[in-house]
Amino acid sequence: MIRLEHNFCLQRYNTFALVAKAKQFFEFTEPEELSFFIQNKGLPEKFLILGGGSNLLFNGDFDGLIIHPNVPGVGEVNEDRNFVYIEAGAGVEWDELVRLSVVYELGGLENLSLIPGKVGAAPVQNVGAYGVEAQEHIHLVRAISLDDGSLVEFSNEECRFAYRDSIFKNELKNKVVITSVVFKLDKFPEYKLDYGALKQEVGKLGEVNLHNIRQAVISIRESKLPDPKQLGNAGSFFKNPVVNTTEAERIIESFEQVPHYSSSDGNSIKLAAGWLIDQCGWKGFREGNVGVHKEQALVLVNYGGATGIELVNLAEKIKTSVFEKFGLELEPEVNIL
Numbered sequence: 417m418i419r420l421e422h423n424f425c426l427q428r429y430n431t432f433a434l435v436a437k438a439k440q441f442f443e444f445t446e447p448e449e450l451s452f453f454i455q456n457k458g459l460p461e462k463f464l465i466l467g468g469g470s471n472l473l474f475n476g477d478f479d480g481l482i483i484h485p486n487v488p489g490v491g492e493v494n495e496d497r498n499f500v501y502i503e504a505g506a507g508v509e510w511d512e513l514v515r516l517s518v519v520y521e522l523g524g525l526e527n528l529s530l531i532p533g534k535v536g537a538a539p540v541q542n543v544g545a546y547g548v549e550a551q552e553h554i555h556l557v558r559a560i561s562l563d564d565g566s567l568v569e570f571s572n573e574e575c576r577f578a579y580r581d582s583i584f585k586n587e588l589k590n591k592v593v594i595t596s597v598v599f600k601l602d603k604f605p606e607y608k609l610d611y612g613a614l615k616q617e618v619g620k621l622g623e624v625n626l627h628n629i630r631q632a633v634i635s636i637r638e639s640k641l642p643d644p645k646q647l648g649n650a651g652s653f654f655k656n657p658v659v660n661t662t663e664a665e666r667i668i669e670s671f672e673q674v675p676h677y678s679s680s681d682g683n684s685i686k687l688a689a690g691w692l693i694d695q696c697g698w699k700g701f702r703e704g705n706v707g708v709h710k711e712q713a714l715v716l717v718n719y720g721g722a723t724g725i726e727l728v729n730l731a732e733k734i735k736t737s738v739f740e741k742f743g744l745e746l747e748p749e750v751n752i753l
């Protein structure tokens with residue numbers, strides 16, 4: 417099914433709930449429909465691929481074409497001794513996939529419960545939470561090339577995953593549209609409970625199993641992160657800064673309390689941006705229609721009726737104060753348009 421609209425209101429298509437209009441909006445449910453569109457109509461110069469809009473800030477109207485992949489369906493494609501391979505359409509709600517994986521007792525995605533957004537966006541920014549990143553369970557990504565509408569595939573290695581990063585944000589940005597993702601899920605799950613208070617939260621629920629891990633992650637997230645359906649937000653607004661060990665030592669020497677995690681390569685340290693922002697006194701700050709969430713300083717919120725500009729201005733002020741106090745440059749995690 418396709419849908420082509422003009423002068424389309426995007427408020428329901430971005431979790432900040434910002435009011436913005438798109439000149440054109442194209443939604444499709446079958447990969448071939450996008451191929452047909454590209455091969456017969458061609459794409460305008462200005463276009464944007466929009467999934468669940470959970471990582472996006474519209475700083476005004478969008479004077480181009482929005483491509484909204486809404487490919488449905490979750491199903492098994494293969495199975496071997498240890499794994500089941502599940503393909504999910506780009507338009508499937510991420511948390512619906514996680515819920516199903518837990519119902520079928522397949523391990524891997526449970527720590528990623530309740531992340532807003534759609535399956536198609538998961539490989540783009542390699543979503544992660546509570547010690548797990550999507551890259552650990554992505555087997556294959558299927559997409560449509562925007563050059564000629566052909567079907568293309570990317571193995572896990574070809575996706576070049578890194579912290580909140582992949583080839584789809586770099587070389588392939590605006591070159592392909594992801595239509596489905598094949599996940600490799602464990603029949604014999606290995607639980608990952610080392611992050612923060614997760615183990616403790618699971619303990620409160622009883623036995624360590626996929627279901628209880630999912631419930632524990634859901635309650636931790638619900639206690640810290642605002643539900644975008646109730647309060648417009650896009651999760652973490654900034655990335656946690658990754659610095660070299662010398663830089664990290666400089667900061668840790670002056671600010672012993674700073675939460676930090678060493679990276680897998682051992683050469684860099686990730687610092688908690690939420691803590692840095694919190695230390696600058698921003699938590700719970702409100703100005704007009706925008707503010708900083710009262711439980712998590714990394715999350716900026718729209719109290720209703722905000723413009724993208726208000727959010728960008730607040731983000732700039734936060735950035736400046738973190739730089740003045742810590743000498744660190746925060747980078748936004750959300751895409752500002």
Ligand code: EPU
Binds near residue numbers: 544656713
């Ligand atoms: N902290 C504060 N004050 C705050 C916020 C955090 O002191 O206002 C401290 C916490 O006490 C903790 C540390 O900073 O010691 C880290 O905080 P938290 O565990 O809440 O996680 P985070 O680093 O802020 C990251 C991801 C989240 C993900 C959580 C859990 C990024 C940019 N964010 O947040 O992802 O859910 O870890 O794994 O990597 C998202 O990407 O939108 C997102 C929500």
